[in-house]
Amino acid sequence: MIEQCPYSTVCLPATNLPRLVVAGAGFAGINLIKKLKNKRFQIVLLDKNNYHKFQPLLYQVAIGGLEPDTITTPIRKLFHGYKNLIFRMAEVIEIEPENNRVITDIGWIRYDYFVLASGSKTNFFGLSEISETSLGLKEITEAIDIRSWMLQNLEKAVLTCDSDEKDALTNFVIVGAGPAGVELAGALAEFKRFILNKDYPELTSQWVKIFLVEAKDKVLPGMSERSSEEALKVLRDIGVEVMLNTTVKHYDGNTVTLGDGKNLPARMMVWTAGVEGDYPAGLHTSESTRAKRLIVDKYNRVNGFENIFAIGDVAAMVSPEFPNGHPMLAPVAIQQGRLLADNLIHFDKYGAFKKKFEYADRGSLATIGKRKAIAEIGKFRFRGFFAWVLWSTVHLFSLIGFKNKVIVSANWLISYMTYEKANRLIIRKYFPVLKPAHRQKTNRVTP
Ligand SMILES: Cc1cc2nc3c(=O)[nH]c(=O)nc-3n(C[C@H](O)[C@H](O)[C@H](O)COP(=O)(O)OP(=O)(O)OC[C@H]3O[C@@H](n4cnc5c(N)ncnc54)[C@H](O)[C@@H]3O)c2cc1C
Missing domain, CATH: 3.50.50.100 (FAD/NAD(P)-binding domain)
Known part of the structure; x- marks a missing residue:
């Protein structure tokens, strides 16, 4: 049965279940939803793209090491078998907390709970x-x-x-x-x-x-x-x-x-x-940090709202240990998404949340060229080849989809042995913006 106005201008199945609208199918959003599979919620997932992207490997696409489709997964495919999930490709433009609805580019949708998992965007610091x-x-x-x-x-x-x-x-x-x-x-x-x-x-x-x-x-x-x-x-x-x-x-x-x-x-x-929180208009009473992240409590509830939550990069859970919120990293987003799912299930049943968020920091990794990386895990630090193997393993396991894992590992193996990067293709030309020069005299840097 299709829902009629005044509940929504977007055609959605009518339901007696509480409706959870989630904006964003990044690390936070998909991990939230995975834990809510076939639970007593009607989940409406909105994303402006029809795919989930694995940002840690974007740089490899940028230098022609990987094809874009090896680090992306269609959102609809991700959620095969989810009877309580509806996906709509839509951008959330505004939240109307007073009416419990979100305005999107395809119409408006009413919610009982709304989760912002919309991540972050590049911060140009006003330049x-x-x-x-x-x-x-x-x-x-x-x-x-x-x-x-x-x-x-x-x-x-x-x-x-x-x-x-x-x-x-x-x-x-x-x-x-x-x-x-x-x-x-x-x-x-x-x-x-x-x-x-x-x-x-x-x-x-x-x-x-x-x-x-x-x-x-x-x-x-x-x-x-x-x-x-x-x-x-x-x-x-x-x-x-x-x-x-x-x-x-x-x-x-x-x-x-x-x-x-x-x-x-x-x-x-x-x-x-730099990056800054990416969220739609409408949360007038909420506070945000310098990096424009929404301040949330220990249950990821946006300050000032009972049924609006923020998880992942867009959220700042400020504490003495994390005065600017947790680092904007995939593990934080994953852990917040999973815990919020548990808390929502508990809240819906008993009217109270189950557990406060505590970040389990499993370390940091960065790779520099081939066969070189730096890893910090607790008190331990690794560098060089071992750290690179660790980096490759973690990234491979975190990639979504068996096919992507196979293709990426094959690409890395070939590149490891031959230094080859096969995707040096100009498929679509880029037209850079050129502005009139702002300086006549050049005082050049000589490296
Ligand atoms: C180049 C790069 C390298 C990185 N490397 C690492 C790394 O090595 N390790 C690590 O842990 N982290 C890394 N990160 C950070 C990590 O990717 C983020 O912390 C993580 O993606 C945050 O997850 P998220 O779910 O909060 O947001 P995202 O993963 O950014 O997902 C947000 C989703 O929301 C959607 N969206 C946004 N706005 C709207 C809207 N208005 N309406 C509908 N949909 C919307 C987007 O399309 C997107 O799908 C890297 C980030 C970048 C950019």
């Missing part, structure tokens, strides 16, 4: 020019665009005899030396070392330069001092030009202007310097 002229690394589409952008620039570089032009086309700038920036820089350096001279013999290694720009005084700021230092050494050893204590002020598509006024010619810049 609007940079948000137009550079690319972030949060979406599959961005990873594909970075791949095209890099390859297009190399194709253009072999056409020109103008050395300044060639220089700009082969300088790749990555801003932000967190795990995403470090992994992308390491992978690009590996591309330069093992593929460039075979694919582009005209471009000798003097041409392609990879700059990693970081405002702080270290790379991988979330890791220990020793791990940061080791990562910095590995990056420099493999040829990445790491610029610490350096900010980026402008980027017009041609020239990167650094905080000290120096200019760096570059036709490609990727911004991985």
